[in-house]
Amino acid sequence: MLPIQRIDYVEFYVGNARQAAQYYRSIFGFEIIAFKGLETGSRDTTSYVLRQNKITFVVTGALTPDSEVAEQVKLHGDGVKDVAFLVDDVNKIYETVTVRGARGLQPPVDMQDKYGTVRKAVIGVYGDTTHTFIQRSDYVGPFLPGYQAFDTAAATESVGLASLDHMVANVGWNEMDPWVEFYNKVMGFTQLASFDDKDISTEYTALMSKVMQNGNGRVKLPINEPAPGVRKSQVEEYLDFYGGPGIQHLALTTNDILHTVEELRKRGVDFIRVPETYYENLEERVGHIKESLDEIRRLGLLVDRDDEGYLVQIFTRPQADRPTFFFEIIQRHNARSFGKGNFKALFEAIEADQALRGTL
Ligand code: FE2
Numbered sequence: 001m002l003p004i005q006r007i008d009y010v011e012f013y014v015g016n017a018r019q020a021a022q023y024y025r026s027i028f029g030f031e032i033i034a035f036k037g038l039e040t041g042s043r044d045t046t047s048y049v050l051r052q053n054k055i056t057f058v059v060t061g062a063l064t065p066d067s068e069v070a071e072q073v074k075l076h077g078d079g080v081k082d083v084a085f086l087v088d089d090v091n092k093i094y095e096t097v098t099v100r101g102a103r104g105l106q107p108p109v110d111m112q113d114k115y116g117t118v119r120k121a122v123i124g125v126y127g128d129t130t131h132t133f134i135q136r137s138d139y140v141g142p143f144l145p146g147y148q149a150f151d152t153a154a155a156t157e158s159v160g161l162a163s164l165d166h167m168v169a170n171v172g173w174n175e176m177d178p179w180v181e182f183y184n185k186v187m188g189f190t191q192l193a194s195f196d197d198k199d200i201s202t203e204y205t206a207l208m209s210k211v212m213q214n215g216n217g218r219v220k221l222p223i224n225e226p227a228p229g230v231r232k233s234q235v236e237e238y239l240d241f242y243g244g245p246g247i248q249h250l251a252l253t254t255n256d257i258l259h260t261v262e263e264l265r266k267r268g269v270d271f272i273r274v275p276e277t278y279y280e281n282l283e284e285r286v287g288h289i290k291e292s293l294d295e296i297r298r299l300g301l302l303v304d305r306d307d308e309g310y311l312v313q314i315f316t317r318p319q320a321d322r323p324t325f326f327f328e329i330i331q332r333h334n335a336r337s338f339g340k341g342n343f344k345a346l347f348e349a350i351e352a353d354q355a356l357r358g359t360l
Contacts, residue, residue: 002093002188006218007164008086008134009049009056010250013069014078014320017061021048024057027267029159034143035150038063042146045069049143049150054163055252058143072128078320080247082122083167084132085219093133094121100186105130115141126171126179127245159263165251165330166211166220166338170238172245176208176225183212183221192220193338197227200343204351204360205233211338222338224248234350237359241322249315251328257312258291260329261299270317272353273300274345285341286310290333304341309334315346323357 014020024030030050037046044067047060060081062070072081087093090108098104106122116139122132134144142149171179183189189212197206206227213220226235238248254260265271279297283289286305289296291312296303301314313330330339339346354360 002096002215003088004093004187004214004219005086005088005216007167008084008132008136009058010080010164010167011047011058011060011082011084011132012078013072013076013081014059014061015073017046017048017059020059020061020078021050024050024059025154025156027269028052028264029157029161030055030057031156031158032150032152034147036147040146040148047147049147052158052161055161056143075243076128076246077242077322077324079242079325080129080167080250082130082132083247084134087133087135088137090119090121090133090135094123097123097186101182102186106132111145113141113145115139115145118144125182126169126175127242129169129246159267160254160256160260161252161329162255163253165253165328165332166222167250168209168222168224168248170224170235170242170245170248172239173226175245176210176223179223180210180212183223187214189214189219189221195340195343197229199340200347201227201229202344202347202351204231205229205347207233207235231351231360232354234347234354237354237357238324240359242324247325249326249328251313251330254329254331257301257314257329257331258295258299261301261314264316264329265299271300272315272317272346272349274302274342274349278302278345302339302342302346304335304337304339306335306337306340308336311335311337311339313339313342317353323354323359 030052033051034049036042050057103124105124108121111118118139119135122130192211192213195209200207206229207224208227209222209224211222224235226233286303301312311332316327318326
């Protein structure tokens with residue numbers, strides 16, 4: 001077990017960081033807290049840091065065509081580049097994981113400014129996705145060295161997003177088990193659950209998934225791979241358009257999903273729509289829940305129950321031009337599972353969207 005405390009931030013590489021930041025601010029309710037760019041001496045890239053409760057996103061764009069960010073965006077479109085973990089001892093973690101076989105990209109290095117020092121190191125995982133290890137014990141600045149606090153008169157209205165519940169990776173054919181082994185043997189994660197193509201298949205397509213989590217349970221990572229089916233699965237569609245493996249979705253928690261989704265819909269977020277038949281006999285399937293079933297149906301939410309409780313969830317449509325990355329919004333009432341009972345209805349709804357895109 002490795003002492004990874006939690007996810008520090010998730011960094012997206014995007015075509016236009018300034019506009020992406022305003023999208024996450026005005027639509028998803030994230031406050032822009034810090035900035036890095038030409039004005040702060042960064043000649044190559046520009047980044048905005050967004051925060052809502054315990055969730056921190058960084059959106060980074062290229063200032064020159066030969067920047068690494070420009071190359072990545074050309075290959076993948078907008079997407080998650082890095083999931084950064086907060087740790088106590090970067091040197092120790094980096095040494096441990098590289099000795100165990102992780103691909104080291106940046107050995108431990110100090111970043112400094114007037115607010116103090118942050119130590120970081122970077123490893124590569126599936127595709128071009130990376131993990132940064134961050135040690136920020138004696139740092140008091142707005143985000144990381146090199147960033148300035150972002151000054152704005154614009155008021156940001158939160159939609160009630162609270163924390164990052166899990167992140168999901170899509171990997172290629174027969175790559176799930178090797179990556180499960182990587183997160184187990186190298187990163188010290190354990191396997192929480194597993195779904196095979198019998199759980200996750202429709203008439204046309206299938207996928208397999210294993211859920212990994214770190215020692216303290218704060219980092220949960222389901223890993224998907226495509227499974228054989230009559231038509232092209234959503235995982236294959238992702239791999240084709242992203243140009244390889246990567247992060248498929250981030251699940252964000254809320255303590256009031258009715259309010260959060262109502263607000264997101266009002267602000268223009270487009271969600272996957274399951275067929276009306278999903279709501280027939282819903283109460284018989286999931287038992288009594290606190291939320292009004294009429295509201296659940298009106299907002300297009302999905303409900304699933306496990307041994308410990310129930311959860312309410314919904315999935316956005318892809319968040320960039322390519323049909324790749326999307327968000328899940330989830331409220332847990334003690335349930336710790338991932339909505340297995342909704343997989344079929346959900347994937348049929350995704351296939352209907354794929355058919356419209358001509359990618360099924
Ligand atoms: Fe999910």
